[in-house]
Amino acid sequence: MPRLVPLIVLFVSSLAYYYYYSNFVKPNRTNIDPKFRSEQIENVIIQTWTDYKLNGWGKDIYHPINHRTSRNMPISGEPLGWIIIDALDTLLYVHSYSKNQTIKENMQQEIENVADWCINTLNYDIDTNVNIFETTIRMLGGLLSSYYLTETTYSHNNRSTNNNNTLDSKIFLEKAIDLADRLIPAFNQSATGIPYSSVNLHSGDAKRNRADMGTSSTAEFTTLQLEFKYLSILTGDDKYWKYTESVYEPLYTNNNLIDLYDSLIPIYTFPNTGKFYTRNIRMGSRGDSFYEYLLKQYLFTHETLYYQLYRKAMDGMKRHLLRQSSPNRLVYIAERPFGLNNIHSSKMDHLVCFMGGLLAMGATEGITISKARTMDWWNYEREQDWLLAQELTYTCYQMYKQTPTGLAPEIVVFNDPESAEARRFNPKNTNWWISPTKDFAIKPLDAHNLQRPETVESIMILYHITKDKKYRQWGAEILDSFIKHSCIHCDEPNLITYTSLDNMIQIPTKKKDNLESFWIAETLKYLYLLFQDDFDLTKVVFNTEAHPFPVISEELLKKLNLTTGWNI
Numbered sequence: 001m002p003r004l005v006p007l008i009v010l011f012v013s014s015l016a017y018y019y020y021y022s023n024f025v026k027p028n029r030t031n032i033d034p035k036f037r038s039e040q041i042e043n044v045i046i047q048t049w050t051d052y053k054l055n056g057w058g059k060d061i062y063h064p065i066n067h068r069t070s071r072n073m074p075i076s077g078e079p080l081g082w083i084i085i086d087a088l089d090t091l092l093y094v095h096s097y098s099k100n101q102t103i104k105e106n107m108q109q110e111i112e113n114v115a116d117w118c119i120n121t122l123n124y125d126i127d128t129n130v131n132i133f134e135t136t137i138r139m140l141g142g143l144l145s146s147y148y149l150t151e152t153t154y155s156h157n158n159r160s161t162n163n164n165n166t167l168d169s170k171i172f173l174e175k176a177i178d179l180a181d182r183l184i185p186a187f188n189q190s191a192t193g194i195p196y197s198s199v200n201l202h203s204g205d206a207k208r209n210r211a212d213m214g215t216s217s218t219a220e221f222t223t224l225q226l227e228f229k230y231l232s233i234l235t236g237d238d239k240y241w242k243y244t245e246s247v248y249e250p251l252y253t254n255n256n257l258i259d260l261y262d263s264l265i266p267i268y269t270f271p272n273t274g275k276f277y278t279r280n281i282r283m284g285s286r287g288d289s290f291y292e293y294l295l296k297q298y299l300f301t302h303e304t305l306y307y308q309l310y311r312k313a314m315d316g317m318k319r320h321l322l323r324q325s326s327p328n329r330l331v332y333i334a335e336r337p338f339g340l341n342n343i344h345s346s347k348m349d350h351l352v353c354f355m356g357g358l359l360a361m362g363a364t365e366g367i368t369i370s371k372a373r374t375m376d377w378w379n380y381e382r383e384q385d386w387l388l389a390q391e392l393t394y395t396c397y398q399m400y401k402q403t404p405t406g407l408a409p410e411i412v413v414f415n416d417p418e419s420a421e422a423r424r425f426n427p428k429n430t431n432w433w434i435s436p437t438k439d440f441a442i443k444p445l446d447a448h449n450l451q452r453p454e455t456v457e458s459i460m461i462l463y464h465i466t467k468d469k470k471y472r473q474w475g476a477e478i479l480d481s482f483i484k485h486s487c488i489h490c491d492e493p494n495l496i497t498y499t500s501l502d503n504m505i506q507i508p509t510k511k512k513d514n515l516e517s518f519w520i521a522e523t524l525k526y527l528y529l530l531f532q533d534d535f536d537l538t539k540v541v542f543n544t545e546a547h548p549f550p551v552i553s554e555e556l557l558k559k560l561n562l563t564t565g566w567n568i
């Protein structure tokens, strides 16, 4: 197997980009004052939340332009709390960090309203099928992190300011347990324990995916473990831990994943055999968070098996997927749609942009890079991961920086003469939008922008690991672009809100009239944390929907008798 990006090339190219960055792209002098930016982001969060509250409250799907709600996630009509529960811990962070007493009190009121809504309205006993993965990461994750934050910073804050804390955080834990108990029956209905893609919340019957030969997305059933493990820790009941952990053994063993696939997963799996369907390998949709949760389980519970599996997957990624664009050698992660030994595609989803932050967390485990380099566990692999983390984050920043609006599309295609898409970079036979430096292109159907979080997530993590103001600069530019190009009623302070885009190339942008729940849950939260000086990456692990869980001590796990129950 050729080593696609020799490490020396990585090193030279990183010098090249510093040179390029410092000499040719004169950055605007964006205001990166943390006080100014924090207040600005607080306002954007409050504007989005207020508009939803006034015009879409209680509905899972909201169209902010027409002020319409179309339906709830369950076809039967009851809400899952899609936007409310997903947003709640962002409101909790604002409540805890804001320096403005009016905003703090406003947030306290909103948080108590949500708690009341959970008590009086939210009911998970619904006769409807829900996607297990989406429901776990957004609803179960949001309830658990809200429980964690209300039990810790929120009640502490209110005690210290002499406010009456009328909120009983137990409601979030009770709802989480109720929801989890409705999802967990899905884990013993296939022959391997790998769940089908959805489950009926009332009956517990699991249902196969209707497309893709009835397979489950590989990343979906490997992105449930943080949430269910945390619930085992909170309740002392190990069933959540055991059921969700049990998917790994069939996945690794029945496919010989380490030897035959170099630890890189095809994106579909048959639940009854654990075997892969097709050879399509990518770090974008249906692949991404498999890698994320290997590392994050290690960061959360310090189970060393998961660091070893993560290490192997990252080494496989470096061998088979890492490429550089032409002419400026932007490092990117390619796809292998026909298996590891066939031609690569230079398409990269915006979703892949979480990898910069993940590699950085894997390298330093959340402490600053200067401190990490003095630790006895610092080594060559971690140094290489760190270099790559910076490269990939820079590439993702370029996906914003080079477009007319300063916003990235859903998918880009890199200019790579050896890729399947190479000929489309010839201006004669393309209707693709080509970036000013010619390093990447956007297909007409991929020019939408859903206000996704992955790039600002990586930027936030790299800022806290380096304290390099360059990252606040990048985040501020992206924030300004969102404010300018995804706003509705932009000049009316009492009506302004934000929406997804159908087209992020043309100005004015073509609006999509849809509020994705991760705009508040993730994108605005990560931007907000980028500007909090005392935020500590070693204290929490974010689930894949940006819901924070506290890092668990080994003593607590021992006390609860929770340990890794399998091996390779």
Ligand SMILES: *[C@@H]1O[C@H](CO)[C@@H](O)[C@H](O)[C@H]1NC(C)=O
Residues within 6 Å of the ligand: 026, 027, 028
């Ligand atoms: C600087 O910012 C202004 C306003 O946001 C924008 O119009 C201009 O294109 C930016 N310049 C560069 C070099 O990015």
Ligand SMILES: *[C@@H]1O[C@H](CO)[C@@H](O)[C@H](O)[C@H]1NC(C)=O
Residues within 6 Å of the ligand: 100, 101, 102, 103
């Ligand atoms: C606090 O926030 C409110 C609402 O956004 C604003 O009207 C007020 O001016 C702010 N107060 C201070 C001291 O910044």
Ligand SMILES: *[C@@H]1O[C@H](CO)[C@@H](O)[C@H](O)[C@H]1NC(C)=O
Residues within 6 Å of the ligand: 164
């Ligand atoms: C706080 O609680 C006390 C005693 O229960 C009550 O007298 C007071 O009015 C409460 N204050 C607020 C602001 O709710």
Ligand SMILES: *[C@@H]1O[C@H](CO)[C@@H](O)[C@H](O)[C@H]1NC(C)=O
Residues within 6 Å of the ligand: 184, 185, 188
């Ligand atoms: C599956 O799990 C449910 C509840 O967790 C349990 O009642 C049932 O006996 C289990 N069935 C099998 C076949 O293990």
Ligand SMILES: *[C@@H]1O[C@H](CO)[C@@H](O)[C@H](O)[C@H]1NC(C)=O
Residues within 6 Å of the ligand: 561
């Ligand atoms: C701890 O868990 C292991 C594995 O699940 C089990 O075999 C053992 O009996 C448990 N020990 C206690 C004290 O509960």
